[in-house]
Amino acid sequence: MLSDPKLVTDDLIEERWQAANHADALQTMKAMYSAEAFALQQQFLAQSATPPYWSMLHKVQCPTLLTWGFDDRQCPLDMAAIPLRLIPNAELHVFPNCGHWVNTEAKDACERVSIEFLRR
Structure with a gap:
């Protein structure tokens, strides 16, 4: 996320680690990026009037x-x-x-x- 490695502190790594391990994080990632999500998006687009x-x-x-x-x-x-x-x-x-x-x-x-x- 950052270009300058000096900005990557232990505190930032811990903060991002905690966010990534939050109970909702995995569900959110699956909903956005999994093969199942992609298939659902394709299905939705095929059946939806909403582009x-x-x-x-x-x-x-x-x-x-x-x-x-x-x-x-x-x-x-x-x-x-x-x-x-x-x-x-x-x-x-x-x-x-x-x-x-x-x-x-x-x-x-x-x-x-x-x-x-x-x-x-």
Whole structure:
């Protein structure tokens, strides 16, 4: 999640470990990422009149700020092209030397960019 290994402390590891071992965590992960969940999603999409969220991004009507870490290994930078292309009036700000947790690893810069965006 973090680009800078110095930010990975024993306390952070313990916090993430406790969160991952929480009773609801396994159920949540299974519901999102398991083969069964994927099969259910495919079944739902085949039977539902509700399209998947990503196919409706073009309907977003408000200006949208996308923030991305250049060194994000969970959602690499090229993934930002999808919402950037599909959401009208979307802006992308890429933070250097930053992983997936932009609001943690580039906290001050992220807050500055967000405030500037909101003030416009």
